[in-house]
Amino acid sequence: MDKGRQQLLRQLPDVDHLLQRPVLLAWQDRKSRQAVRDAVRAILDERRQSILAGKWDQPFSGDEFDQAVVQRLQMAERGHLRRVINATGTILHTNLGRAVFSSALARHIGELACHYSNLEYDLVSGKRGSRYDHVRELLCALTGAEDAMVVNNNAAAVLLTLSSLVSGREVVISRGELVEIGGSFRIPDVIEQSGGRICEVGTTNKTHLADYQRAIGENTAALMKVHTSNYRIIGFTESVPAPNLASLAHDHGLPCINDVGSGLFVDLAEWGLPHEPTVREVLEAGCDIVTFSADKLLGGPQAGIIVGKAAYLEAMKHHPLLRALRVDKMTLAGLEGTLRAYRDGTAVCQIPTLRCLALTKNELRERAERLLQLLHIDDLPACISLRQIDDCVGGGACPDAVLPGWSLAIEADGMTPEALERRLRRADLPVVARVQYHAVILSLRTLGEEELPDVACAVRKALGG
Structure with a gap:
């Protein structure tokens, strides 16, 4: 080590000496001696590492050091998760958190967060209720589904669906729909985690109805379609439309599962965007279970929504995995408020994403x-x-x-x-x-x-x- 670096290191005071500086004494009164001590130690360690790496060549300055410690304390006081x-x-x-809420909806959520609520209490009967009832009727009315339920994100919705209906058997899916989205979430990984086995059909760019037909066997539990919402394959491509896949599944007594990703309730063509199938359109096409996110184009809180045939959702309601995936009162409050805006015809005015x-x-x-x-x-x-x-x-x-x-x-x-x-x-x-x-x-x-x-x-x- 050269003499210049050695001299800079020797100039660094010890922790107890620095804690006696007036500015840092004031902060000890404001927070605690331990909090300020931790900040001083952290800055000293950073300064030593910078000197050793040749990135700091300035002599020690008490005022500059005070400023660095205070800045660190202020950042800690501010919290890590912040508004941007x-x-x-x-x-x-x-x-940056995907969909944001309107001020009115945020106030409603804040009121429920600060007080007790009827999360799992039926105010009419005075008995225990279900947390899912707060949004079930709204989801069924808006999508035309027989039943609906909510979990903590769409990956959880897909996992619960497959764990309930496919575990130990095969799910047939197009090779071109074995997608990966943000955070390395991969459909194949979720299928395997559910206990199901993947039966890939077709190719990356082309899958025909006959490919699914040939793959169906005695171990087949479901046919699955995944909307490639985060990328496009263009050119020499072909995929099986949802109505055709659902019809084939029903001919063999199988459910048709469709993960539509973003979960649209309105036609994007109104704003000059390409048409994407709405959840209602996918259900009307014959799909038995549809899963989607609440915090994407729907404009609500992070949640995964499952809608479809009551018989299939009933199995999910009794699956032990549901307890690990359930949503809290603030998520349900945000989702209920979002869905009510769609029901009342005020979604474009009240939901910032649509605005x-x-x-x-x-x-x-x-x-x-x-x-x-x-x-x-x-x-x-x-x-x-x-x-x-x-x-x-x-x-x-x-x-x-x-x-x-x-x-x-x-x-x-x-x-x-x-x-x-x-x-x-x-x-x-x-x-x-x-x-x-x-x-x-x-x-x-x-x-x-x-x-x-x-x-x-x-x-x-x-x-x-």
């Missing part, structure tokens, strides 16, 4: 102009302009759909786009943007009207204005 502002233009951003999908280019341009005015750009060291942009749905839905929109493009003086993006991301209220066209792009589709002042404040601070 989504300026990426991706509506269902998996990393974002429905925004027009003119509305987005007007919003971009309002943000531009809030920024007061005349005194900012940057070139900020309106720019047309393509947004996307995200969340493993509509992978080839383009949503034309508007954004603000920021090119900072003397700062790379990456550096500005990092500053925005590390703000007190983080703004998550994208870097594109050698600029930081703030897409207006995912920025709510009430967030525009916060975004303007974060941008001005990041630019030093």
